[in-house]
Amino acid sequence: MPITVKLDVILADRKVKSKDLANHIGITEANLSLLKSGKVKGVRFGTLEAICEYLACQPGDILIYEPDPEA
């Protein structure tokens, strides 16, 4: 998929633990892990809002569009 999730990079930059972020958003660590690895079909606006609020970033910092070179 051409949408890449850069959440792990932001977490490392901010030195935030996945567990703390998951607690703040209100989702399980398992689901956060799936989100970080891009194995989910979508992200709710509420989840995105909570992530951006906690990490003080923009949605564009987390989700990157990289066109598929073969497409």
Added chain:
Amino acid sequence: MRIRPSNISLLRVVIIISLIGVIVAPVWMWLDPASFVKFGTDDVIMRYGGFERLVPWQYAAGFVVTALPQALLAWSLCLIWRLTSLVDAGRWFDDASESVWRTSGKVMLWYVLANWLSPTALILVLTATLGPGKRELALSIQSQDFLGLIPALMALVIARMVALARAQRDELNEIV
């Protein structure tokens, strides 16, 4: 209307009563026609000379063609019973309930077909021993023959709806 245990129990009572009626009627009619005709006369059989003139194989074949639609109807009722068990177990939305809905719809479709063709087959059986020129192939179409299509198609549509809803739920479960 909320689904409560009493609703399910009532539904099961209706299913049992229907099953008894559906199974007993054809068996009784062919085992003891003399007592059965006191309660309800089968026009086709009486019109073609009654039970007295039938030979043993006609009894057997007549029973089969009469009982086949009833057996399919009984099967469909058993499937509805299975659905009530699934609802009781809280499994009204899983693949098992979807499968039962679909099977129930298909069985009802077969019932409609069998019920429609049953008088034709019965007349064939009843007139098979008559001489040439007196054997009959009769086919009739009445709107009530196809009333069973309504529950059959409804069951198939519900099966499809459950399948789509489950797919949508699974997809939503993948959105965090």
